[in-house]
Structure formats: structure tokens, C-alpha cells
Amino acid sequence: MAVTMRDVAKAASVSPATVSRALSSPKIVNPQTAEAVRQAADRLGYRLNRAARGLITGRTSIIGIIVPDLGNPFFASMVKGIQSRARAGGYSAIVSDSDEDGNAEAELIGELTGQVDGMILCSPRMSERDLHELAKEIPLVMVNRAADGIPSVVFDDEEGARQATMHLRSLGHRTLAWAGGPEASWSQGQRLRGVKIAVEETGLELLEFGPFVPRFESGIAAADLVLASQATAVLAYNDLMAMGILRRLFERGIAVPTDISVVGNDDLLFSTMGSPTLTTVALPIERAGRASVDLLLDLLTQPDSAAQMHRELPTSLLVRGSTGEAKEK
Amino acid sequence: MAVTMRDVAKAASVSPATVSRALSSPKIVNPQTAEAVRQAADRLGYRLNRAARGLITGRTSIIGIIVPDLGNPFFASMVKGIQSRARAGGYSAIVSDSDEDGNAEAELIGELTGQVDGMILCSPRMSERDLHELAKEIPLVMVNRAADGIPSVVFDDEEGARQATMHLRSLGHRTLAWAGGPEASWSQGQRLRGVKIAVEETGLELLEFGPFVPRFESGIAAADLVLASQATAVLAYNDLMAMGILRRLFERGIAVPTDISVVGNDDLLFSTMGSPTLTTVALPIERAGRASVDLLLDLLTQPDSAAQMHRELPTSLLVRGSTGEAKEK
């Protein structure tokens, strides 16, 4: 079997209790004893058994992550951020993929309960009521969704969309199309609101299309709708859709940005890879992941202050090749 | 505190041991007792404490995953596959990102040891010697890398590359360029070998460029080298590089596939999004993830037969817009 604290204790001629203290709270033991213990542990190749510790402390040092789809680069980046920050804080991260299914989400949360100290829900699809129920059971942080009383990290989607809209206006566009994402998406609401604010402020005309499943294929469909309209520019809910729009425009022989301008959202890796490159609203995705861990760890130490725990991260417009001056129409 | 087996036992008027049996091996208890126990557990909202079970069984029901970079869609898909299969098998998955650093890999493995029943190493960067050492300590399965005596799941990279090469030949190409990935990459060796086999078989000429860090930016550099050569087609180590090549060719006004043909590898999501779409070798990435879990679970039950555990998954050429007939040069 593996080396236990008893073994280390014997080797260092101290009691198991002292080993425990020397290893987890070195300050409360004699420095020399601590050093001796540490050396003995090293020499024997001792490894703490977390399960045993967890049994008594009631903590697992594991956090759970639930994402709708790991295959989506947006969530993969988020998990990357979460994982790295969790590790830095002495936690491991268990990741679960709900396959975009709200019911599966609830199930996963159930399975994770008891196995983790807290959970991070990325863009959860479930109802707000269920969310509130769960938040009572187990420490919970959401990313990309806000709800009263549940700690969350969100992006300033509204401002990003507003800036994108102003950008188009400054290029002379007067009629804009919005290719929208799912109605249930919190960020869809925020982004559309940002667009509307700018539109009203400046007297632009806005044409709304959607809701769409936020995929590449939806962009293809959206493009035709936009083309049939008077819009000279289109704002897409996300980069995936924007890429689809770009592709369909290319197929139909429409030049971007000469004939029409396109703006995405998310700044996914490949938005810079196409031709033209995609003007988009960049989100600090990994950072959001890290921030969510910070919130969760705070929550674990002061479970009361959950209600005030909200972080909003800035977004920024990246102007690239897919937007240009408006064409007379 | 949470509901324990004692509570359930009391409620069902049986001993804790019976509760344990009724819940984990219902066959060995009286069906009626089992049912009674199950109901009591349900009623009280009982949840098994895995840490406590693990303490005595020596198993955690958790597997560890180590990937070089979660931000890379290739690995994200793999983790998705691993996670889903693990869950189906009653396991949770802890994921760790090494940030492409071989040393960090070793460290992560150390941290995970004791916390997981076994580990899956995705495209491990560490030396084969270290790998062999580790494989003695803890059940281990590799993906995208092969080594004697360590269970592994790999793709038939050689065949994929061979087919891609034959495809180019059938389009009349006579001089091919290879834009290579990292020397240390196992799959780089396999793919290049596949190309060489086809080249020798058919009397083509092969120009080798590289090694490159397998990124989009490297493709940009590679494109210029290829253009300066006699090659009418280029095979890239992976899709990321192929996309970079495509982009640079576009910038330099070279038409694809009219002037030059490009082939990638991996079939990442966005290889179908550009213009032209990318001809590439598709890999069943998620499936590889699932297969690796199968191997690992087998390994956990029969630790001896590790040496024979190898799976090779088929690759398939997907011809799309970036390859066409050779141009006279």
C-alpha cells in the first residue's frame, strides 16, 4: 500500500498528529520538527490521501464545472481558465458536459453534489427557479448568466454591442440587421439591448432576425434574410453565426466589406483566420473562468455574502476586415 | 450534516451494512429489504459519500485527464469524448491543462496520483523513459502517442496521409510539399511516413519544410516557402497550419485550388468554414477519447494485460474545396 502519515510519523519519531500539523499548518509546530517531518515525508515519497482528509473536514478540494458543450471553443477556453485558477488555489476540477440539455444539467449537478465543494455553471440553460433551488443546496457560481442572489460572472455584452453598433454608424451605415441567438440566452438579451441603445441614440434603423440556434449553419440562413433586406451591415449574435453569414455571402458573390459589413461576437480563435478577417466583440473568456473560481472560493469561506457576488468583465470591439464603409443602396 | 447510512439504516430498521449492500450490490440481499432500504434512502434524500467509500475500497471513481491545451479544439473534443464515456462508466473526470509544457505534465501527474484511479494522457510531450516510469506507478493510457508496453489509442495517421497524397496525385500533382509539425510529435512521424510511402510508390517528388510549431502563424511562414518551390500542392501537418497557408496564399493573390492545392489534417470544426473549404484528413477525435476510457477501465480490472492494449482508429480523407487539378508549372 501507499505511504501513510503513520509511516512518516514513525520515520520522523513523532506522532501522526504532528505530521498532520507539520504538513498542513507548519506555523503551529516547532520549525525544526516541521523540517524533520517534511524531510521524512519527502524521503518516503509520502502523498496526502485527500479522500481521508475530506472524510473528516467535509471538503473535497474539488470543484465541479458544468458546460453545455466542450466542443464549443468558447466553453473550452472558459474551462481552461477555471481549471488553471482552481489548480492555483489547491483545487481540482471535475468537468461535465451537458450536451446543451437543460435536464441533463440538473442530473449532472445531482451527481456532482457531495463530490465537490462547489460548482461553476457555464451559461446554464435551466430555469431560474431551479437555479435558485440548487443554489440553496450547494455553493454555486454562474458564468454568462445573471440572477438575483446567485453569484455570477458576466461580460459587459451590452457595451460591446453598443460599440459595435456605433462603429458601423461611423462607417456610414444607416440600416442594420441583427441576427439573433436563442431567446433563452441571457447574453442574447444583453447584446440586443446594447444594439438598441445605440440605434435609438443615433436614429439608425434596426431589422431583427431570429431567434437562431447559434451555429455556423444558422448564419447561412440568416445571410439570405439580411440580403433580402435594406441592411448594409449585420451584427451577429456570435462568431459562429457571423462565419456562416460570411460564407453564404461569399457563395452568393457578395463582397465583404464592399457590399456589406459583418460583425461577430466572442473573438473565437478562428475569427482571425478567414478572409476577410472578422470584426468582432472580444470577450475575456479565460479570465471569466478564473474570476468565477475566485468568487466560488470566496463563497466557500463566507457562504452568507452570496447575494453581492457579481463580477462584470469588459468587452472590446476588435475592428478587422469584415467591416467597411457603407455602400449606397 | 448530510444524511448518512446510519440514518437510512435506522429508518429502514436494518444495519448499516445491509444498507451498503442494498445500495451497491442489490442482488445479495433480500429483494424486499433492498426495496425498503431504497425507499428509506430516497425519502431521506440520502447521497453516498464517495470519499468514505474510496477510503476503504482504495478507489476514487475518478479518472484524470491531462491535455497540452484545452484551448485547442482538437483536445477539447477529446476531453468531451473522455468525459462522456467516463460518466457512462460511473466515473468522474478531473481535467488538467499542461500548457504544452512537458515538465508541468509530470507535476500534474504527481498531483493527480492518489486522487484518481487512473489517467489518460493526451498527446503527452514528456520523454518515453519518464512515461514508462509513471506507467508502473499508476494505470495509464495514452492517446495520440504509442510506446511499447503502455496502453494507447492512436489514429491511423499513416494511412490518412497516404490517401491524401494519392488524392493529390490523382489530380495530376507531381511535386508535393510537406509542411511539417514538431519533430517530437509522434503523429508527425507517422503522417510523414504515410506521405513518403505514397510518394515512393508512385514516383512523386517530395519537398520537406519544417519542423514548425503547429499553429496558424506557422502556416503563414510555410506558405512562402512552398510558393518559392516547384510544388503545386502542399500537405500540412494539421488544419491550423493549413489555414495559415490558405490565408497567406490569399494575401499573396494565389488562387486555391487553381494555382495550388492545400490539404490539412484533423478536420477541425472551422476547416469547413473558410473559403475555400479545406480538404483534410478527418480523425474520430471524440471516439478516441471514448476508446481511451474503455482501455483504462479494462486496465483497472486486469492490470496485467497492459502491454497488449492498443487501439488504432481509422482516418478518412475528406475532399473539399482546397484541392483541385494541378496547374502546369
Place this chain on the structure above:
DNA sequence: ATGAAAGCGCTAACAA
């Protein structure tokens, strides 16, 4: 500052 002892929740012998 350190040791002795108890016990976290569960499972596995062994008895009955």
C-alpha cells in the same frame, strides 16, 4: 509544542 484518542462515512470479514 506535542501526543493520545476519537471518529468522519463507508465497506468487508466474519459470525450468526
Place this chain on the structure above:
DNA sequence: TTGTTAGCGCTTTCAT
């Protein structure tokens, strides 16, 4: 088929 008992490896009172 079921209960009793012991103990997994660790932390934490309570003494010393």
C-alpha cells in the same frame, strides 16, 4: 440473508 466488528487515513479536540 443479515448483523457485528473493525478499520481505511486523516484531523481535531483534549491533555500534557
